[in-house]
Every structure is written in C-alpha cells, then in structure tokens.
Amino acid sequence: MTPERFALLTRRHRECLRGVKALKGSKEIAAELGLGKSTVDSYLTEAVRLLGARNRRDAAIALADFEAHENDQVPEIEAEPAPHKIIPDSAGLVSEPTPMPLPMAPDGSTVGGAVQGGHVHASPRLSLPVRRQGQARNDMTMAERLLWIPTIAVALAIGFGMLATGLDVMTRVIGRLSHLG
Incomplete structure (x- = not known):
C-alpha cells in the first residue's frame, strides 16, 4: 500500500x-x-x-x-x-440541547407520535396491542382490540404454515440425498 x-x-x-x-x-x-x-x-x-x-x-x-x-x-x-x-473536532464544543418536554394528554399518554430518544416523532396513528414507551396505559378502543385478535391469528397461521412447508421441503431434500449416497 x-x-x-x-x-x-x-x-x-x-x-x-x-x-x-x-x-x-x-x-x-x-x-x-x-x-x-x-x-x-x-x-x-x-x-x-x-x-x-x-x-x-x-x-x-x-x-x-x-x-x-x-x-x-x-x-x-x-x-x-x-x-x-x-478544523478541530466539534465534539464537546457545543453543549447538549435541552430536551423538549413531551406533549402529554390528560391521561398521561404522549401526543403526536412515537417517542424516540426523548423526542416525539410524528407518525400515522397505528394502534398496537401493547403499551408504547411514555404511555401510562394502552389507549386502544374495544373495536381495535377485537380487530387485532384475527390479525394475530392469521399471522400465526401463516407463520406455522411456512414452518411446516420448510420442514417438509427439508425432509424431502434429506430423503433424496440419502438415496443418492
């Protein structure tokens, strides 16, 4: 070099x-x-x-x-x-910015999006079946909770189907390899 x-x-x-x-x-x-x-x-x-x-x-x-x-x-x-x-390294030359206070709803949950690194990032509202960081409780409605049940069931069925298919393929491959040898 x-x-x-x-x-x-x-x-x-x-x-x-x-x-x-x-x-x-x-x-x-x-x-x-x-x-x-x-x-x-x-x-x-x-x-x-x-x-x-x-x-x-x-x-x-x-x-x-x-x-x-x-x-x-x-x-x-x-x-x-x-x-x-x-140009000297600027690390340490500028003080850390003071974090903005998080906007809170009356129930204590954050308003306006996801909280990441002390900052609120605006995001489309997607209610997840778990409590997010910074929230006192999960704020989903009963209808949203009921919609998550079949969604999770379908996702699990697809996942197990993919697992079963993968195992079936591996069994066939191993079977054919054992016949060759």
Missing part, C-alpha cells in the same frame, strides 16, 4: 482502525469514540476500501506498520496540516 492511500484516511478512519488493531469490537470502538456502532462499521468499511485491503484486520495492521515506519522518519519540513488539524 502506498503512502498516498494512507493520506486518504481521515482521523476517524485511523481511530477506528487503531481500535481494530487493539482487538476491540465495533461496539467497544463506538463507545470509546462516542459514535454509533453502524458509524464505526461504515468508517472501517470505507477504510478497507480506501486502502485496498482484504478486511478490517489487514487494514489495521497495514496502518500500524505505516505509522510505525512514518514515526521512524523525521520530516525536515512540516507538510500541509491534515484537515483534522485545521
């Missing part, structure tokens, strides 16, 4: 690859860097692609070797600063 390929890596790519080199999983790296697991996975996938490595482990080892070799050489003139040195 050429030095030009390593120059394509951002600070986050390098941090994630260093975590892989330290035998940490994506969840551990995410917790350490204050990122989501899927974000770490994205950084690692992109780093593997940029370096042309086979997998994240090979990319991490290549980066460690490159950085060890790079630290052995003493540069005479400081090159242009990397983008992460020009």
